[in-house]
Amino acid sequence: MTIMTNINRRSFLKSSAGAATSLGLIGAGGKAFASDETIRIASLLDLSGGLDALGKPMQDAITFAVEEINAAGGLLGKQIELVTYDTQSDMRLYPQYAQQAVMKDKVAAAFGGITSASREVMRPVFRRLNTLYFYNTQYEGGVCDRNIFCTGITPAQKQSKHVPYAMNKWGKKIYTLAADYNYGQITADWTRKYCMDNGGQIVGQDFFPLDVTNFGSTIQKIQEAKPDFIYTVLVGGAHQSFYRQWAAAGMNTRIPLASTTMTIGGEQKFLAPEETNGILLCFNYFEELDTPANKAFLERFHKRFGADYPYVTELAMATYQSVYLWAEGVKKAGTAERMPVIEALESGISLDLPSGKFSIDPQTHHVIMDINIGQIQDRKINILESYPQQHSLDTSAVCDLKKNPDDNTMYVIKV
Amino acid sequence: MDLLVVLSIEALRAVASLALISVGLAIIFGMMRVINLAHGEFLMLGGYAAIVATKAGINIWVSTLILAPLVVAIIGIIIERTVIRFLYGRPRDTMLATWGLSLFLVGITTTIFGNTTEGISAPAGSLQVGNYYIAAYSLIIVLIAIAVFAAIWAVFRFTRYGLIARSTMQNPEMAAALGVNPPAVYAATFGIGAGLAGLAGGVMAPITGIVPTIGAAYVAKAFITVIGGGPAVLAGTVSASVLFGAIDQIITYLSTPVIGEVALLAAAVILLRFMPQGVTGSFFRRAS
Structure with missing residues (x-):
C-alpha cells in the first residue's frame, strides 16, 4: 500500500x-x-x-x-x-x-x-x-x-475475483470509497475495470484523504445513488469512522459492503460486530482457514x-x-x-x-x-469461496x- | 424534499459540531486572551475519557456528557495552576508553552493508549426521513450544542460568577480592589473552557473515533472559527460556525470533503480580508 x-x-x-x-x-x-x-x-x-x-x-x-x-x-x-x-x-x-x-x-x-x-x-x-x-x-x-x-x-489476484463475486451476490451497481493517494486510486481503477468487464456500472466514486473522519454527506450521496453494494478501499484509523457512521445511520442492514482493506489491522476485533457484519473480504490468508x-x-x-x-x-x-x-x-x-x-x-x-x-x-x-473470499460474522470470518x-x-x-x-x-x- | 430535510440536518450537525469544538477555545482565547495551542489535545482527552468510561461499563451519556467535561476541566485547572498562570500577558510565551503542552499530552496518551484508533458506537440508532436514513445522533449533537450555548449564556449573564468573571477579564486590578480573587477566577474560567473542550471531545468520539493525534484535526478549525467570529465570545462562535459549517457541508455534498475543507479555509481568508475584526467585530459591536 x-x-x-x-x-x-x-x-x-x-x-x-x-x-x-x-x-x-x-x-x-x-x-x-x-x-x-x-x-x-x-x-x-x-x-x-x-x-x-x-x-x-x-x-x-x-x-x-x-x-x-x-x-x-x-x-x-x-x-x-x-x-x-x-x-x-x-x-x-x-x-x-x-x-x-x-x-x-x-x-x-x-x-x-x-x-x-x-x-x-x-x-x-x-x-x-x-x-x-x-x-x-x-x-x-x-x-x-x-x-x-x-x-x-x-489487484489481478484480488479484485479480479472479489468484484465479480460481490456482483453475483448483490448486483451490478457499485459505489467505490477509496483513500485519496495512489494505492486507493489505482485500486479504484482496477475495481472499475473488473466491474465493467462483468457488465456492471460504477454509480459513484469518492476519494478521502487519510485524515477525513466525517462521512455524513457521503452517506447521503450513497443513498441517493442507490448502489447494490459499496466497495471500500479505506485506509487507516480515521477512515474506520466510516463503518461506525454507516451503522449509526442504520445503513448496515440496507446496502452491503465489500472491502479490500478491512481486517489488515485487525479492525474487526475492535469495531462493534454490527458495524462489520456482512462485509465481504478477499485475501490470501485468513486466520479462519480450515x-x-x-x-x-x-x-x-x-x-x-x-x-x-x-x-x-x-x-x-x-x-x-x-x-x-x-x-x-x-x-x-x-x-x-x-x-x-x-x-x-x-x-x-x-x-x-x-x-x-x-x-x-x-x-x-x-x-x-x-485466494480466498470470506465474510465477517460476529468478528469471525466465514470462508465462502477459494480460488487456488x-x-x-x-x-x-x-x-x-x-x-x-x-x-x-x-x-x-x-x- | 426528504433529501432537503436530510441535508439540512447534516448541515445543522456540521454547524453544531464546529460550534462545540470551538466554544472552549472561544472562552479561553476570547475572554482570557490565552492562545491555547493545546486546545485540540483537550478535545482528545475528553474523547479518551468518554471512551474509557464507556468501555468500563458506565452509561454512554454519563461518560460523554458528564465525565468527559469533568475530567478535562480538572486537568485544565491543574494546567492553569502549574503552567498558564505564570504566562498571563505574554502571548508568545503562552503559545510556546501550550504547544509544548500539546506535544506532551500527545506523547503521554500515546504511551498509555498506543497510537491506534479507539472508538465507541454512536448511541440512539437511526431515523428514517422519506427514503433516507440518518443517524439520530446527528440531531442529538445539535440539541447538545443548543443546550451548551444556552447554559453558557445564562451562566455569564445571570450568575454572580458570570459577573465576577466578566469584570475580572476586563480589569483584574479593579476587581481585586473590590475583593475578588483574580487567580481563582482565572483558574475557574480556564477550567470551564477546558471542560467545554472535553465535552466536545466526548460528544465527537462516537463519530470520529479517537487517536492521540486527533487534536491536530480540530485545533485549526477551532481557531479559524473563533478568529472568524471576532471579539464576542458566544455570538461570534455561533455566527462563524453557521457560516463555515454550512459552506463546508454544502460544498462537501456537491464535491468532495477535500474541496469542502478548502472552501471553508477560502471563506475564512476572504472573511478576514474584509472583516479583520471577525463577524461580530464588524457587525454587532456591542454583542457579548
Whole structure:
C-alpha cells in the first residue's frame, strides 16, 4: 500500500516528539562482532506512529519465523539473527535505516516496508548496496526489479475475483470509497475495470484523504445513488469512522459492503460486530482457514504470543511466509549470498505454508498463491469461496525479469 | 424534499459540531486572551475519557456528557495552576508553552493508549426521513450544542460568577480592589473552557473515533472559527460556525470533503480580508 504522508510542521514535530517519548529505536545498536556464527536479517517496519496497527503483527510474525527456524537448527548450521528497526511511520527513517542495516549490520536480506512509498524509498538503496529485499504487503502491482521479491497480493489476484463475486451476490451497481493517494486510486481503477468487464456500472466514486473522519454527506450521496453494494478501499484509523457512521445511520442492514482493506489491522476485533457484519473480504490468508497447516501454525503461534492474540493478519502471514521462502532459497543455494539466493529462488521455489501453496513466479518475483473470499460474522470470518494458485497477471503483463534481468522499474499499469 | 430535510440536518450537525469544538477555545482565547495551542489535545482527552468510561461499563451519556467535561476541566485547572498562570500577558510565551503542552499530552496518551484508533458506537440508532436514513445522533449533537450555548449564556449573564468573571477579564486590578480573587477566577474560567473542550471531545468520539493525534484535526478549525467570529465570545462562535459549517457541508455534498475543507479555509481568508475584526467585530459591536 502506498501512503503519501502529509507532513506539516505541527504534525511533524508531534510525531517526532511522540516517538521520542515512546519506544524510539529498538535494537538498532548494531553489534560489532563479525557474523560468522549467525546470518543476520533486518526487519524495517512501523512499530509506532500511524501505521503501527499494521506493523506490529508483521513484526511478531517475522520474530516467530526466525525463532522457529532457529529452534529447528537454523540455516546452514548457523542461527539467524533478527535486527529490528522501528521506522516510526516516518518516511525519512526508511532510507536511513535501510543503509544502516546494510552497512553497519551487514544483513543478508531485508524484510519490510508497509506503504508503497516506503518500499520505493528503500528499494533503490537495497539494489545499490546489493542486499536482497522482501516486500510483504498487498499493493497495486507493477514492481519489476530482480533484487526484490513481493509476496503481497496484487489487484489481478484480488479484485479480479472479489468484484465479480460481490456482483453475483448483490448486483451490478457499485459505489467505490477509496483513500485519496495512489494505492486507493489505482485500486479504484482496477475495481472499475473488473466491474465493467462483468457488465456492471460504477454509480459513484469518492476519494478521502487519510485524515477525513466525517462521512455524513457521503452517506447521503450513497443513498441517493442507490448502489447494490459499496466497495471500500479505506485506509487507516480515521477512515474506520466510516463503518461506525454507516451503522449509526442504520445503513448496515440496507446496502452491503465489500472491502479490500478491512481486517489488515485487525479492525474487526475492535469495531462493534454490527458495524462489520456482512462485509465481504478477499485475501490470501485468513486466520479462519480450515487447513491442518494453518491450525498447527496457530497453535504454535498462540503458544508463543498468548491465546488472546488479536488476529494474525494477511500482512503478518505474508511476512512470516516470506522468511520461509528466503530460508528455502538459502538452503538450496548453500549460502546466504545475494546472487546465489536469487538464482535459487528463481528456480521456482514452492512451499506448503499456512496460507496454502506459496510459489515464486520467476518471471515477476511475485508469488503464486491461493485466494480466498470470506465474510465477517460476529468478528469471525466465514470462508465462502477459494480460488487456488492465482498468478499476479497485472505484473506479468509488463514485467519479465527472465528476458530483462536488469529491469528496475515500478510500472504503473494502465487499466 | 426528504433529501432537503436530510441535508439540512447534516448541515445543522456540521454547524453544531464546529460550534462545540470551538466554544472552549472561544472562552479561553476570547475572554482570557490565552492562545491555547493545546486546545485540540483537550478535545482528545475528553474523547479518551468518554471512551474509557464507556468501555468500563458506565452509561454512554454519563461518560460523554458528564465525565468527559469533568475530567478535562480538572486537568485544565491543574494546567492553569502549574503552567498558564505564570504566562498571563505574554502571548508568545503562552503559545510556546501550550504547544509544548500539546506535544506532551500527545506523547503521554500515546504511551498509555498506543497510537491506534479507539472508538465507541454512536448511541440512539437511526431515523428514517422519506427514503433516507440518518443517524439520530446527528440531531442529538445539535440539541447538545443548543443546550451548551444556552447554559453558557445564562451562566455569564445571570450568575454572580458570570459577573465576577466578566469584570475580572476586563480589569483584574479593579476587581481585586473590590475583593475578588483574580487567580481563582482565572483558574475557574480556564477550567470551564477546558471542560467545554472535553465535552466536545466526548460528544465527537462516537463519530470520529479517537487517536492521540486527533487534536491536530480540530485545533485549526477551532481557531479559524473563533478568529472568524471576532471579539464576542458566544455570538461570534455561533455566527462563524453557521457560516463555515454550512459552506463546508454544502460544498462537501456537491464535491468532495477535500474541496469542502478548502472552501471553508477560502471563506475564512476572504472573511478576514474584509472583516479583520471577525463577524461580530464588524457587525454587532456591542454583542457579548
